[in-house]
Amino acid sequence: MIKIFVCEDDPKQLEQIVSYVKNYLLIENLDMELVLATEDPHEVLKYLEKNKVDRALYLLDINLNADINGIELADKLKERDFNGKFVFVTSHSEMVFLTFKYKLEALDYILKDDSKGLQKRVIEVINACNDLFNRSGVDNEVYYQVKTGNHVRSIRVRDILFFESSVVPHKVIVHLLDGQFEFYSTVKELEFENDAFFRCHKSYVVNVNNIKSIDRHTREITMVNGEKIISSVLACRKLVKMVQE
Incomplete structure (x- = not known):
């Protein structure tokens, strides 16, 4: 409608x-x-x-x-x-x-x-x-909106790989298929922004739909573009089940 x-x-x-x-x-x-x-x-x-x-x-x-x-x-x-x-x-x-x-x-x-x-x-x-x-x-098509300065940037959720805590307080880095940029937010807030987002570590929120593979032993997550991030023990177990489903 x-x-x-x-x-x-x-x-x-x-x-x-x-x-x-x-x-x-x-x-x-x-x-x-x-x-x-x-x-x-x-x-x-x-x-x-x-x-x-x-x-x-x-x-x-x-x-x-x-x-x-x-x-x-x-x-x-x-x-x-x-x-x-x-x-x-x-x-x-x-x-x-x-x-x-x-x-x-x-x-x-x-x-x-x-x-x-x-x-x-x-x-x-x-x-x-x-x-x-x-x-x-x-x-x-589903979009996620990010405010950077006085502008609002809309990103396709399917282009998002993961969010990473920045060394700058209260900021995160969003990793995309074609680049990355930083904005004000926290991983704690981001994990509830979309059903595809999952907090796999205290410093990372991953887009489950863009995971290529998960190593259960090293808890290493490989994204579709080859980037790798780490997961906590408990989150790794949950992610393996989610990806298999």
């Missing part, structure tokens, strides 16, 4: 867009649902804080009458929903350049000035979003 969110500070404009969305979904019977339409951008953020969203289309007014604009809202939403599709509705075309500043890949832009074409454009972005999600098979 693809969820649709609309955030528009003009009540009449909001009602109009909601009407177009609801009518089209009803007619076409698409696997999509309008879950929230609001004038308040913080309502959208609160929804994502309380609910998991895997596939979503966000129709956002850029010039919101709030402490954040639509582009800043999209930037915050991207941290919670990496796969979300964003469409900006605005009467200020000059503000579109801000999407490049925030490195947002907008699905489309809709100008309010074209009132006659608004319904047509809303329908087009609904269809475009539906096609994109159906083609990408995004449901099969």
Whole structure:
């Protein structure tokens, strides 16, 4: 199910867009649902804080009458929903350049000035979003989000080999198939972040799906890329059973 969110500070404009969305979904019977339409951008953020969203289309007014604009809202939403599709509705075309500043890949832009074409454009972005999600098979891809400085980096879980405690307090090193980098966290926190993560040692959390082999005698774990880490005695026994299953 693809969820649709609309955030528009003009009540009449909001009602109009909601009407177009609801009518089209009803007619076409698409696997999509309008879950929230609001004038308040913080309502959208609160929804994502309380609910998991895997596939979503966000129709956002850029010039919101709030402490954040639509582009800043999209930037915050991207941290919670990496796969979300964003469409900006605005009467200020000059503000579109801000999407490049925030490195947002907008699905489309809709100008309010074209009132006659608004319904047509809303329908087009609904269809475009539906096609994109159906083609990408995004449901099969799981991401883990890491905050580094002021940025949030999304990593595919299948690309993660293991996490290692850093010599820098409160930091860990994530080892990937194509490299590694450091960020603030602890192995204690990471072991509960995903079902594939298993704390095999006081200094390591391993991605069970990327283990190539385990030496029961030396308790050495070999990853699919050849890297090796050590396991505790108890964890090694558990890992052997997990890998065999």
